[in-house]
Amino acid sequence: MLLQIEHGETLTQKLGESVRCRIEGGRLYTDCHHDLRHTRRILAEMGFRPERVESLIDEFHSHGGHCDCEVAWNEPWRHAA
Secondary structure, eight states, rough: OOHHHHHHHHHHHHHHHHOOEEEETTTTEEEOSSSSSHHHHHHHHHTHHHHHHHHHHHHHHTTTTSSSHHOOOHHHHGOOO
């Protein structure tokens, strides 16, 4: 598995804090910028080397994680093997 579960859970929690999804008046609002800036930053803060971060980003893309909220809520890291 590319990410151990404890890293994935930490990544998901930290992304949730960074992206701040909320529902108001029946509409979903988020601070997602439709890129992976928060995912890259958090993985680097977790100690992953830049080449490993990019390898993980490639895996996230292959499992539908094309932006921070997709990585946080779809959890494509759970499917990486």
